[in-house]
Amino acid sequence: MTATGFQMPKPVLAIEGLTVSFDGFKAVDDLNLYIDRNEVRVVIGPNGAGKTTVLDLICGKTKSTTGSIQFEGRELTKMREFDIVRAGVGRKFQNPSIYENLTVFENLEMSFPKGRNVFGALFFQRTAEVVARVEEVAAEIFLGDLLQQQADLLSHGQKQWLEIGMLLMQDPALLMLDEPVAGMSVNERVQTADLLRRISQGRSVLVIEHDMEFVKSIAHKVTVLHQGKVLAEGSMESVQSNPKVIEVYLGH
Numbered sequence: 001m002t003a004t005g006f007q008m009p010k011p012v013l014a015i016e017g018l019t020v021s022f023d024g025f026k027a028v029d030d031l032n033l034y035i036d037r038n039e040v041r042v043v044i045g046p047n048g049a050g051k052t053t054v055l056d057l058i059c060g061k062t063k064s065t066t067g068s069i070q071f072e073g074r075e076l077t078k079m080r081e082f083d084i085v086r087a088g089v090g091r092k093f094q095n096p097s098i099y100e101n102l103t104v105f106e107n108l109e110m111s112f113p114k115g116r117n118v119f120g121a122l123f124f125q126r127t128a129e130v131v132a133r134v135e136e137v138a139a140e141i142f143l144g145d146l147l148q149q150q151a152d153l154l155s156h157g158q159k160q161w162l163e164i165g166m167l168l169m170q171d172p173a174l175l176m177l178d179e180p181v182a183g184m185s186v187n188e189r190v191q192t193a194d195l196l197r198r199i200s201q202g203r204s205v206l207v208i209e210h211d212m213e214f215v216k217s218i219a220h221k222v223t224v225l226h227q228g229k230v231l232a233e234g235s236m237e238s239v240q241s242n243p244k245v246i247e248v249y250l251g252h
Contacts, residue, residue, distance in 0.1 A: 010073070012037050012174060012204045013058070018067030019228075020057060027053045029228035031067070035174070040196060040205045042215045044239075045225035046249050051208045052094075054225070055176050058206075059091045060084045072173060090172030094179050096159040098166065100152035104143050107151055107162055108134045111169035133169065140198070141165040142191060157188035161195070168199065175199065176206045181214050193217040212240075212250075224249065 011034040018031040028050045035041050043051050056062035058069055060081040069076040076084055099107050112130050138144045141161040146154070151162060160180055167175055180196075181189045189211070196205055196218050209215050215222060215236060222239045224232045226249070232242045239245055 009037065011035055012039075012072060013206070014068075014070040015054075015058075016068045016070075018054075018057060018069060019065050020053060020062060021065045026228050028057065028064075031225075031228065031230065033223060033230065035204050035206060037204055038200055038202065040200045040207065040218050040220045041223060042207045042209055042219040042221075043223045043225060044209065044212075044215060044249070045231070048227075049225040050228040051225055052178060053228075055091060055178060055206070055208065058084075058174075058176065059089055085170070085172075088171075088173035089176070090167035090170055090174070091176040092160075092163050092167055092178060092180065094182065096156075096163045098151050098159055098162050101150065103148050103150055104138060104154070104162060105134055105147040108137055108165055108169055111166040113170055137165045137168050140168065141195065155188075157184040157192070160184065160188075161192070164195070164199075172203060174204045174206065178208045179210065180207065181209065181211055189214055190217075 013033070013035040015031055015033040018028055019026060020028045031054065033054070043054065045051055053062060057064050058076060060076065060079060064077050067077070071087060071089060074087055079087070099110065102110070109126065109130060112133060134147070135144065138147055141164055143158060143161060143165065146158070151159065154162060164177070164180070181192050184192065193214060196207070199205065207218065219236055221234065222236050223230055224239055224245050231248065232239050232245050240250065
């Protein structure tokens with residue numbers, strides 16, 4: 001509580017004292033990171049800074065040595081990967097993992113929450129609700145006219161969008177994207193920036209990215225990691241003019 005009695009909204013994600021060691025090497029070292037509701041946070045930093053490891057820790061792929069990851073008040077470090085997904089955390093990896101031999105529609109439909117377990121898939125019905133949700137998400141990811149297109153025929157950028165769409169089908173409260181515009185054309189990058197700005201209205205988005213122009217166009221706040229620690233944090237402008245950041249990252 002502040003003096004006026006106004007309570008600060010709690011962050012959606014609160015990472016505190018997070019450390020993970022691999023054979024004595026600290027990939028993430030006593031990390032604190034707080035992400036607010038409806039925020040687009042971009043994490044940047046040199047290779048080996050621990051960026052992808054942070055995503056691995058949040059989604060449960062890697063277990064922390066010490067520290068806490070609270071997501072909407074729930075401790076994720078004690079939870080299994082699929083329970084973390086169910087709790088509302090969605091993650092996209094660097095390379096798109098879509099079903100190449102299925103259509104855009106079928107890929108999105110597969111991701112509808114009721115179809116996610118064996119029994120759900122056995123008794124899964126293509127209801128009006130499912131169709132409406134698929135069409136809504138497809139329009140959002142610029143694939144509304146390509147619902148019957150087989151996924152392997154999509155461009156690289158469209159495959160990236162389809163994977164983002166598959167996550168949106170699950171309506172996560174936190175969406176994590178690892179280098180979403182890698183390999184995209186300039187035009188696709190602009191469209192992706194527009195997409196991320198739209199989908200952050202109602203959810204938090206955590207992005208790892210190297211493309212500084214893209215970062216500038218989407219980030220509400222930038223966190224710079226170096227050797228598993230936060231080196232700097234703030235607006236893109238403040239981070240870009242920070243002498244420490246220029247020395248270890250932007251100067252290269």
